[in-house]
Amino acid sequence: MDYSDSVQKVLLRKIRKAEQDLLQLKLDYCRFIFGLTHRARVQLDGQSYLVRSVDVESMRHLDDGSFSKPVIAGVPLDSPDSSQAMDLGTDWQLEPSGARAAAQGSA
Structure with missing residues (x-):
């Protein structure tokens, strides 16, 4: 193996590692700035996803x-297991925490 192959x-x-780090940083940004966590609930056009x-x-x-906000995909809250994820775009709003607590209390 010559020197140029080794350097390559x-x-x-290093590039792959930097790309992985950037991806993780963007995911962290989404979590802390937009509130997007695993299984987060958002509202779009009056529906919850x-x-x-x-x-x-x-x-x-x-x-x-x-x-900017990321494009997300989600499933309707009323049928999360039977639905295919659909593109929700960037116009979504994080569901208020009070609405989440009320929905969990009624379940």
Whole structure:
């Protein structure tokens, strides 16, 4: 193996590690800034959904230095096990914690 192959392998490993770190940082940003956790509940057009996936690649840099909301996919809250996840876009709102507590109390 010559020197350039060795350097290429090291650089590729470092790039993959940096990409993984960036992905994790964006997921952390979504969790702490937007409140998106595993199984978070969001509202869109008056309906409640359980979040199934977060597309961090859809986040864009804003003029103030922050990131835009990510595109998410979710299933309707009233039928979470039987539904296919649907694209909810970026117009969703995190469900207020009071509404979540009331829904858990009635279940």
